[in-house]
Amino acid sequence: MISASEKKFLAGLIIFTGVFTGLVISPAISNDPINIPKLCVLIVCASIIIGLIAAKIGAYWKLLNKKFVILLSLFLLQMLAVLLFSGAPFNQQFYGAFGRNTGFLAYFSLIAVALGASLVANAITLNRIALSLVIMGSVSTVYGLLQTSGNDPVKWNNPYNAVITFLGNPNFASSFLGICGIVTFACLLGSLKNRILSLLLTLQIALILFLTLRSDSQQGVLVLASGIAIVFFVYLSKHKIFSKRAILFPYVALAGTFGTLVFFATLKLGPLADYIYKLSVRQRGFYWRAAREMMLSHPIFGVGLDSYGDWYFAERSANAASLTPLVQSNSAHNVFLDLGAGGGFPLFTINILLSALTLLAIIRIFRRQTEFNWVFAGLLSAWVAYQAQAIISINQLGLGVWGWILMGSLIGFEYLTREAPDNPNEKQSMKRKQIKQSSISVTVGAVTGLVIGSVVAGQVFMADANFRTGLKSQDANKAIAAALAQPEDLNRTLQIASALASNSLIPQANELLDHIIKKNPRSFGAWELKYRITLPNTVEWEKAKSKLKYLNPKAPIA
DSSP: OOOHHHHHHHHHHHHHHHHHHHHHHTTTTOSTTTTHHHHHHHHHHHHHHHHHHHHHHHHHHHTTHHHHHHHHHHHHHHHHHHHHHHSOHHHHHHHOOTTTSSSSSHHHHHHHHHHHHHTTTSSSHHHHHHHHHHHHHHHHHHHHHHTTTTTSSSOOOOOSOOOTTTTTTTHHHHHHHOOOOOOOHHHHHTTHHHHHHHHHHHHHHHHHHHHHHOOOOOHHHHHHHHHHHHHHHHHHHHHHHHHHHHHHHHHHHHHHHOOOOOHHHHTOSSSHHHOOOOOHHHHHHHHHHHHHHHHHHSTTTTTOOOOOOHHHHSSSHHHHHSTTTTTTSSSSSSSHHHHHHHHHHHHHHHHHHHHHHHHHHHHHHHHHHOOOHHHHHHHHHHHHHHHHHHHHHHOOOHHHHHHHHHHHHHHHHHHHHHHHHHHHHHHHHHHHSSOOOHHHHHHHHHHHHHHHHHHHHHHHHHHHHHHHHHTTTTTHHHOOOOEESSSSHHHHHHHHHHHHHHHTTTTHHHHHHHHHHHOOOTOOHHHHHHHSSSOSSSSSHHHHHHHHHHHHHHHHOO
8 A cells, every 4th residue: 555655755756856857957067067967867766756666566556547557668668679679879869869868768767757647646746736837937037037137147158049047948948938837827817816926926927928038939939828828718618607608619719710820820821920930940841851751761660769860961851951951950849750750650659649648638637627727727738838849849858857747647637536435434444554654665666766866867977077077178088088988978979079180189080980980870970070081082081971972962062
């Protein structure tokens, strides 16, 4: 049997995972101060969650939605198959590509978090999750205001707009602010009788809107607007007066019409096209078509987890090569297509089925409720908004972890609340039997998970931190040693090779390039650098030129 304290601890750990993964940064230590610390926090927390569940798997099994478990298991098995049979570099697949880190380890951790969230998805936990997003919105807003006013205490090497909050990119920052703003708006509708709280929540929403506009990223504005529209629909549909068809139907028609116009505008069609369409939308189209081609050419195992960048030039359209010949990407800018390109049609399909299962859970909960519940309205709208941004963006870990927490929570809540207890006396009897303190097996499971997670995350973090130290040392030998340290990231090794070449250390650079090419023959960057630093018309030069044409067949090699 699972004690109340064990459930409470697991629920707290899930919320801690989302909050800390979203907010942690390490600009003074890491070479990658955004993604590496987030991945490490995610690994450690997920390992503890696995340990807790494994310690009482028999008791927890009764609380699990079996369809959810099957889909998560299939997701994991397909990733293992891709890891073994796709042919992409193991480290790149396991730890993820540099600047993304959305490989096997990240998704394995997200699966554990979603599974844990489904086990403790009661009304209290959902309330705490919603409040956590409101608070994170406040923290991110304060930091965003410091950034946009030029008072950021961290001196970021940031080529983007200043508003990046804790996520390293204006698009991610605005999307997350939008999601937090959605839950804040739901909280506002649920707190209208409290004037002071309503005033504070209104102020926060206004500041979030201001920052999403300042970020110059349409994602956040669209996410916020679509989410608020859904929250308001839920509010109207559960209101005693406003739920009448004469009010609800016109609202749905108006929101639907505006949403359709926005959608067509993103395709450069309709009256709003001049206000919404951007060249970046066209570029996303290029990325999506390339991902589709990867899926068609590698339907079973894909091109390898987080290996989109190795195949983009080869699979992009002639139009993309002509209009944006030098633009490279290591992501399809669509989470579904990223998984499809990396893991084939099976992983693409399983991910869609997980979304469908979540949507089904939302519909069932919605039908059960007889009055407006701001927590449910906020979380369901936040999940829908997350899915919307997932169609046009990247699975950034600080943002993605909340997508998986919301998925697990909504599916778990629907499953765990299907049948209310019939016998109050039996319920009281069960309460008396609960153990007040966690059992030895639970403690052992949690500690074991903590140790394993810390070892894995520690290696990842120290490799990145030591690379930063080696790169700043200006010592070629130290830099090379840091680049080759395990777990090695071939992109970091390429960075050192480029630095060596820039300092006329050609033999050392070539040695590293040969090492990279041996591990990843599709490394366009390695072949390009070798082509540039090798004497023209030599055998090695011709080989590099031939390989570049093979990897990038639709663009001329200068």
